[in-house]
Amino acid sequence: MFRHAGRSRTYIHNLRLASILSLVAGIVNITGVLSVKVLTTNVTGHFAFFTEDLSDKNYGIAIGYLFFILSFLLGAFASNTLIEIASRVKRGVSYTSPIVIEIIILCLVGVFGNSSLLSNFNSQVIACSLLFAMGLQNALVTKVSQSVVRTTHLTGLFTDLGIELSQLFFYRKTSEFRQLSKSIYLKLAIISCFFFGCIMGGLIYRSFKLSTLHIASIFLIVALFYDNLRFHYYNLKRKVQYR
Numbered sequence: 001m002f003r004h005a006g007r008s009r010t011y012i013h014n015l016r017l018a019s020i021l022s023l024v025a026g027i028v029n030i031t032g033v034l035s036v037k038v039l040t041t042n043v044t045g046h047f048a049f050f051t052e053d054l055s056d057k058n059y060g061i062a063i064g065y066l067f068f069i070l071s072f073l074l075g076a077f078a079s080n081t082l083i084e085i086a087s088r089v090k091r092g093v094s095y096t097s098p099i100v101i102e103i104i105i106l107c108l109v110g111v112f113g114n115s116s117l118l119s120n121f122n123s124q125v126i127a128c129s130l131l132f133a134m135g136l137q138n139a140l141v142t143k144v145s146q147s148v149v150r151t152t153h154l155t156g157l158f159t160d161l162g163i164e165l166s167q168l169f170f171y172r173k174t175s176e177f178r179q180l181s182k183s184i185y186l187k188l189a190i191i192s193c194f195f196f197g198c199i200m201g202g203l204i205y206r207s208f209k210l211s212t213l214h215i216a217s218i219f220l221i222v223a224l225f226y227d228n229l230r231f232h233y234y235n236l237k238r239k240v241q242y243r
Helices: 011-036 044-055 059-087 096-112 120-144 155-167 174-241
Strands: none
Touching (some): 096 174
């Protein structure tokens, strides 16, 4: 999923990456809402709450929302910085660092973020940690797909989907229709996987609380090693066939 970049990257590569990472984002989103009552996959709402509390002179609460916004920004900044540094050393593994850090963050929050021990400060730390992780992921997937895929929020996706569904009535050439259909399918896959991740995460959270994030980590590990697993699978299959 991460091995191919630039011209070597295909629609199927983006579809696989989008599906599994949007599933992860859905799990993280609902876990953040149920545990600390904070949306952790985007910052749009936090801007509104920040300005509301600022206008009401609730400066302490407003600063909390500002930290949420900056955490997501810092995650995106860190993700691209790591990718750029790693690409100058060994390009083939340049995209692994942000995913590894995201896995570590989700695992740590899942282990130490016991909801029964949450104080207001701990809730803020957990929210900032998850927003940072989602900033990492969103920047990573945007970079590797060349801005074709975003997996942590749906507002832009629904806008683009609405535009493209409308264009189906006007673009009649076979090549144009095929390209539009592929783009629509990709967006529907992201939306569906995000939605499924929210449902699955919500159901799992009832029993496992913040440990639900370990499930998201497992999906990230699968995404990280998918290319190697697939290579070894087909290599083994080829050897069996030629025996």
